[in-house]
Amino acid sequence: GxxxxxxxxDLILQEGANSTLRCxxxxxxxxxxxxxxxxxGQLINLFYIPSGTKQNGRLxxxxxxxxxxxxxxxxxxxxTDSGVYFCAPHFGFQKLVFGTGTRLLVxx
Amino acid sequence: xxxxTQSSRYLVKRTGEKVFLECVQDMxxxxxxxxxxxxxxGLRLIYFSYDVKMKEKGDIPEGYSVSxxxxxxxxxxxxxASTNQTSMYLCASSFSFLAxxxxxxTQYFGPGTRLLVx
Numbered sequence: 321g322x323x324x325x326x327x328x329x330d331l332i333l334q335e336g337a338n339s340t341l342r343c344x345x346x347x348x349x350x351x352x353x354x355x356x357x358x359x360x361g362q363l364i365n366l367f368y369i370p371s372g373t374k375q376n377g378r379l380x381x382x383x384x385x386x387x388x389x390x391x392x393x394x395x396x397x398x399x400t401d402s403g404v405y406f407c408a409p410h411f412g413f414q415k416l417v418f419g420t421g422t423r424l425l426v427x428x
Numbered sequence: 429x430x431x432x433t434q435s436s437r438y439l440v441k442r443t444g445e446k447v448f449l450e451c452v453q454d455m456x457x458x459x460x461x462x463x464x465x466x467x468x469x470g471l472r473l474i475y476f477s478y479d480v481k482m483k484e485k486g487d488i489p490e491g492y493s494v495s496x497x498x499x500x501x502x503x504x505x506x507x508x509a510s511t512n513q514t515s516m517y518l519c520a521s522s523f524s525f526l527a528x529x530x531x532x533x534t535q536y537f538g539p540g541t542r543l544l545v546x
Binding site: 350351353355360361362363364365368406408410414415416418419420421 | 459465470471473516518522533534535536537539540542
């Protein structure tokens with residue numbers, strides 16, 4: 321089956337630090353989304369990024385579809401960035417396959 | 429902003445009960461989805477619907493059914509709840525598979541329902 325792997329699985333940062341989260345996927349994708357799941361369980365859309373680079377404030381994402389990976393950059397991290405980050409490539413008709421997630425804890 | 433709401437944030441039911449989870453979206457999306465999320469297993473697709481009265485099985489449909497009588501509403505039904513259905517249930521919606529712009533395929537999620545079956 322389709323494999324989606326995220327690294328690192330866990331990350332602890334000091335407030336203000338930068339980080340890069342990686343998502344590798346085993347097959348060609350139509351699209352890809354990045355989500356942040358907050359401590360209350362809500363999945364929040366961060367990016368829809370089938371290819372190329374997008375930026376939104378302190379966050380940016382890059383997908384290289386031909387090499388089957390995507391990266392999420394978090395700069396100047398804040399405690400509110402804590403939570404779990406998921407990548408979810410779209411395969412076929414909008415079938416999202418979620419990665420295993422990266423659990424981020426930002427300490428003050 | 430897209431809004432996807434779910435009828436309950438927390439629900440406690442007994443084994444054998446019939447359980448209804450409701451999801452409503454206000455963006456006129458054609459597609460709606462039900463997922464469950466479990467520790468160590470991630471998010472898995474239960475069912476999805478691409479139009480009113482249409483439904484398709486996802487990866488783990490056993491023990492569940494769905495209903496979509498109106499475009500904005502998608503219900504997940506546990507016919508006879510069991511303890512292994514204790515989980516976090518998440519609803520999502522998106523525009524049609526035939527959306528004119530690719531970013532319209534973005535799936536938007538509701539806040540989730542934490543179901544405990546005793």
